[in-house]
Amino acid sequence: MCGIIGYTGEKTATPILINGLKSLEYRGYDSAGIALLENKKFSVIKSKGELKNLIKKTEKENSVSSVGIGHTRWATHGKPDETNAHPHTSSDEMFTVVHNGIIENASVIKKELEKKGFSFASETDTEVIPQLLSYHYDGNISSTMQKAFSSFDGSFAVAFLCRDFPDTIFAARRQSPLIIGRGENESVVASDTCALSENIQEFTCLEDDEFAIIEKGKIEIFSSGLKPINKKFRKIESVAEKHDKCGFEHFMLKEIFEQPEKIKNLLKGKIRNKKVFIDEIAELSLEIIKAEKIYIVGCGSAYHAALAGKFAIEELCGVPVEVDIASEFRYRNPPVKENTPVIVISQSGETADSVAALRLANSKGAFVIGIVNVPGSTIANESDYVIATKAGREVAVATTKGYITQVMALYLFALHIADIRKTIPDRAIEIYTEELCRIPDKISEILSDTSVVENLAEKYYNKNDIFFIGRNTDFAAASEASLKLKEISYINCSAFPAGELKHGTIALIDKGTPVVALCANERLFKKTLSNIEEVVSRGGEILCVTRKNKIISEKYLSIEIPNCSDLFVPILEIIPMQLFSYFIAKKKGCNIDMPKNLAKSVTVE
Ligand code: F6R
Numbered sequence: 001m002c003g004i005i006g007y008t009g010e011k012t013a014t015p016i017l018i019n020g021l022k023s024l025e026y027r028g029y030d031s032a033g034i035a036l037l038e039n040k041k042f043s044v045i046k047s048k049g050e051l052k053n054l055i056k057k058t059e060k061e062n063s064v065s066s067v068g069i070g071h072t073r074w075a076t077h078g079k080p081d082e083t084n085a086h087p088h089t090s091s092d093e094m095f096t097v098v099h100n101g102i103i104e105n106a107s108v109i110k111k112e113l114e115k116k117g118f119s120f121a122s123e124t125d126t127e128v129i130p131q132l133l134s135y136h137y138d139g140n141i142s143s144t145m146q147k148a149f150s151s152f153d154g155s156f157a158v159a160f161l162c163r164d165f166p167d168t169i170f171a172a173r174r175q176s177p178l179i180i181g182r183g184e185n186e187s188v189v190a191s192d193t194c195a196l197s198e199n200i201q202e203f204t205c206l207e208d209d210e211f212a213i214i215e216k217g218k219i220e221i222f223s224s225g226l227k228p229i230n231k232k233f234r235k236i237e238s239v240a241e242k243h244d245k246c247g248f249e250h251f252m253l254k255e256i257f258e259q260p261e262k263i264k265n266l267l268k269g270k271i272r273n274k275k276v277f278i279d280e281i282a283e284l285s286l287e288i289i290k291a292e293k294i295y296i297v298g299c300g301s302a303y304h305a306a307l308a309g310k311f312a313i314e315e316l317c318g319v320p321v322e323v324d325i326a327s328e329f330r331y332r333n334p335p336v337k338e339n340t341p342v343i344v345i346s347q348s349g350e351t352a353d354s355v356a357a358l359r360l361a362n363s364k365g366a367f368v369i370g371i372v373n374v375p376g377s378t379i380a381n382e383s384d385y386v387i388a389t390k391a392g393r394e395v396a397v398a399t400t401k402g403y404i405t406q407v408m409a410l411y412l413f414a415l416h417i418a419d420i421r422k423t424i425p426d427r428a429i430e431i432y433t434e435e436l437c438r439i440p441d442k443i444s445e446i447l448s449d450t451s452v453v454e455n456l457a458e459k460y461y462n463k464n465d466i467f468f469i470g471r472n473t474d475f476a477a478a479s480e481a482s483l484k485l486k487e488i489s490y491i492n493c494s495a496f497p498a499g500e501l502k503h504g505t506i507a508l509i510d511k512g513t514p515v516v517a518l519c520a521n522e523r524l525f526k527k528t529l530s531n532i533e534e535v536v537s538r539g540g541e542i543l544c545v546t547r548k549n550k551i552i553s554e555k556y557l558s559i560e561i562p563n564c565s566d567l568f569v570p571i572l573e574i575i576p577m578q579l580f581s582y583f584i585a586k587k588k589g590c591n592i593d594m595p596k597n598l599a600k601s602v603t604v605e
Helices: 013-027 051-059 106-115 128-136 141-150 251-257 259-267 300-317 352-363 378-382 401-421 426-447 451-460 473-489 498-503 525-536 566-588
Strands: 003-008 031-038 041-048 067-073 095-103 154-162 169-174 179-183 186-190 202-205 210-215 218-222 294-298 321-325 341-346 367-372 385-388 465-470 492-497 514-518 541-547 557-561
Touching: 003 013, 003 095, 003 154, 003 169, 003 210, 013 031, 013 051, 013 067, 013 186, 031 051, 031 095, 041 051, 067 095, 067 154, 095 128, 106 128, 128 141, 128 154, 141 154, 141 169, 141 210, 169 186, 179 218, 186 210, 251 259, 251 566, 259 401, 259 426, 294 300, 294 352, 300 321, 300 341, 300 401, 300 473, 300 566, 341 352, 341 401, 352 367, 352 378, 367 378, 367 401, 385 401, 401 426, 401 566, 426 566, 451 557, 451 566, 465 473, 465 498, 465 525, 473 492, 473 514, 473 566, 492 498, 498 525, 514 525, 514 566, 525 541, 541 566, 557 566
Parallel strands: 294 321, 294 341, 341 367, 367 385, 465 492, 465 514, 514 541, 541 557
Antiparallel strands: 003 067, 003 186, 031 041, 031 067, 095 154, 154 169, 169 210, 179 186, 179 202, 210 218
């Protein structure tokens, strides 16, 4: 994770770097820093915590330097304090570096350098980069970069300044994303296009083991063997979506309320003759459509979306679906056969484990379908086909509209494939399709009155532990509900298949233990009800998420959702659960949009 930015041009660098960092704060916000180069000297300003602390510090400085680099950190090595904040500078003050990624052999390199007399100020892996550059530096910057960067194992997107080159930024990349933008008499390097300043007209992506020498409006790119590479630059087409809360108190709430619109957006153009047809996968070969197995991989909420999608695909397409956490998939050598569809789900399209899972699947000859929100991201670029979720920019770290559009994309995928495989009757496809088209209105209905959930937050905000249970599609929603609440409220939450409680976890249920039971799945309702009774008889306090007018018992608190097929239950159940998490976190005074220890884009493994 971490966000990096660099600017060289004719304008004052500090405000450009700060603006870039504002857009990159989603990548980490433990600390931030900038380094400017002026009169052959670095001036480094760093601050612990959110970017606003750095902004306060920079306001006191009056540097007019027009070259600099900046960083917003998500700590991997070393605590999130000012010393460990980037940029990191070599002891001889020749190089200063910002880095995103992990140098896996940093401790070995550090020991070697210490033997040679180098001393280190921070606990970070990053500090070996400026020190090793300084160790190899003999006036020839290209060969110095080549020697230093070939020594590193792991991942890096790096931008650095060298005191001897007053107008130049140097960059290198392996596995972590890095783009370079070019304008008239100015250039920018950044972790993401959203951080490019408005005068930058075109950009290119640095690929693994490429180096760049970046001057005002002039960019040279080299291979690891120092051969010049003629890169294609792409025009920046759209202005980044407005970074505005539009009157909502938090981005998370705004994004929750955007969900009906985002789903409509996703449905647009995909319904033909009362059935689903996804243009992006129109050319899938019959061999792939008729595959005997489908894998779905993702991390966190994307994995939970996969759980919800599995039920729909298995039921509608009659094909077994194996769902895997990307960080597990990538290291377990799964026996994926050639041309087996592997669906990789990712909002950001940059999650390191999901990228690695995709590459592993590719190497086995699988057919990769990306379900991705960010166009132009690594997963979007490297998938064979991409279904774009079109959720727009998601700012809150806890995903809401990103997740829900992933779930919807999987439902649409299931209906598209079912139609071609002829696994269910045409009429059933039409009924399900019609139902999906009504989902946005049903979500709007839930959002039209948030008072029940808001009042419940009052009762739950001071709990230490909350369990979530559900069966089948209810369990998929329970998993996401539990993650949502824990990540923004810091309450210890866990989700279990309702029938699994009795195999151990029920030992934790005591008088007053809060258990949220998701039980909108009609087919399994009675089964889940038995599990609810088991909890109640041990003193547990139940909150049910049920279908409208479903009377369970006067004794239990409940939240109602509109009726829908059992298959589509997660997409509705999660709405009140997102609100439940939001109002609890708000009541606790948590930093809702930027929860502690997290980052929006997880580019380390
Ligand atoms: C939770 C959350 C994370 C992400 C996960 C994968 O609210 O946002 O669990 O879902 O880090 O991220 P993407 O979808 O970008 O690959």
